[in-house]
Amino acid sequence: MVAGAFTARRTEAMRGRVQKITHDLIDAFAARGSAELVGELAYPLPAIVMCETFGIPLADQGHFRQWTSNAVLADDGQPVYAPPPDEYLRDLVAGKRAAPTDDLLSELVAAEQAGQLSETELLSMLFLLIIAGHENTVGLIANGVLALTANPEQLALLRERPDMIEGVVEEVLRYDGPMELAAWRFAAEPVTIGETTIPAGEPVVIALAAAHRDPDRFADPDRFDITRPDAGAHLGFGYGLHHCLGAALGRMEAAVALSAVVQRLPDLAPAVPIDQLERGPGSIVRSLYELPVTFTVADSPGGAG
Numbered sequence: 001m002v003a004g005a006f007t008a009r010r011t012e013a014m015r016g017r018v019q020k021i022t023h024d025l026i027d028a029f030a031a032r033g034s035a036e037l038v039g040e041l042a043y044p045l046p047a048i049v050m051c052e053t054f055g056i057p058l059a060d061q062g063h064f065r066q067w068t069s070n071a072v073l074a075d076d077g078q079p080v081y082a083p084p085p086d087e088y089l090r091d092l093v094a095g096k097r098a099a100p101t102d103d104l105l106s107e108l109v110a111a112e113q114a115g116q117l118s119e120t121e122l123l124s125m126l127f128l129l130i131i132a133g134h135e136n137t138v139g140l141i142a143n144g145v146l147a148l149t150a151n152p153e154q155l156a157l158l159r160e161r162p163d164m165i166e167g168v169v170e171e172v173l174r175y176d177g178p179m180e181l182a183a184w185r186f187a188a189e190p191v192t193i194g195e196t197t198i199p200a201g202e203p204v205v206i207a208l209a210a211a212h213r214d215p216d217r218f219a220d221p222d223r224f225d226i227t228r229p230d231a232g233a234h235l236g237f238g239y240g241l242h243h244c245l246g247a248a249l250g251r252m253e254a255a256v257a258l259s260a261v262v263q264r265l266p267d268l269a270p271a272v273p274i275d276q277l278e279r280g281p282g283s284i285v286r287s288l289y290e291l292p293v294t295f296t297v298a299d300s301p302g303g304a305g
């Protein structure tokens with residue numbers, strides 16, 4: 001039911017709107033010559049897209065970040081888990097029941113009313129999508145800007161060849177993808193990998209980030225190379241039954257955001273040494289708290305494209 005809302009076709013129909021949101025966000029800092037790209041672009045873009053998709057008031061987007069950080073980050077190995085207040089989600093659902101609008105949440109509420117899913121399933125799905133739908137996208141955009149600015153020759157190549165953007169997004173997913181670990185799997189039967197046998201029923205945590213730097217799979221894996229022919233063979237959206245439901249949307253948002261940043265912000269460079277940038281402490285999502293950058297102010301304001 002939910003997957004239908006995120007198909008490649010439905011996602012493509014959102015591209016124009018995603019471009020408009022992106023350029024409006026960039027317009028707000030383009031004349032300044034500096035920006036904090038997580039807070040001013042990578043975070044608000046997917047948060048606004050999620051709000052609009054679900055029909056959640058834009059004023060509530062600020063909450064998402066806290067909920068998500070609480071749910072996915074672990075501090076010193078201690079997981080902290082604080083889902084959004086139940087009453088907030090319940091109120092949201094009650095509002096859609098009373099006055100349905102043209103959005104995904106209203107569709108889910110209609111399905112609930114038709115007996116296709118329970119209220120608990122509806123609230124859980126909403127919570128999952130709010131979190132899964134934006135935190136990874138924040139990471140993909142921020143890690144992408146960082147990889148490009150840390151490799152100026154790759155940035156210059158993309159500036160000359162904007163048509164390469166889709167391959168760039170795949171290489172960012174491989175080189176510094178935002179999900180370091182896949183969802184847990186459980187061995188259905190004993191499995192032997194190398195010299196280790198995993199007994200039936202045992203959990204398996206797969207380190208996607210390690211697979212992406214496997215020299216047996218990717219040549220010179222520690223090099224960020226936007227011309228890499230097999231970058232798309234990464235597992236950045238997982239694999240099999242649980243393959244990311246929002247992969248098309250995540251890819252499209254990142255492509256739009258990275259293209260706009262590269263085309264509109266000449267001489268883009270991190271404003272602080274890269275090794276001073278802070279990452280969250282958790283081992284699930286790999287993202288940046290902040291990404292301060294500088295750039296040359298373009299003569300004519302952008303806004304197109």
Ligand code: HEM
Nearest residue numbers: 132133136137179182183236237238239242244245246250
């Ligand atoms: C842009 C970057 C994104 C990345 C890198 C990403 C990555 C992932 C990964 C690695 C998984 C686990 C798959 C597995 O273990 O096999 C996953 C699952 C999931 N993702 Fe994403 N995701 C992104 C964006 C999104 C968006 C935009 C949405 C929602 C619209 C979304 C919704 C989900 C959901 C619902 C699942 C669980 C699927 C299931 O268990 O059946 N993701 N994602």
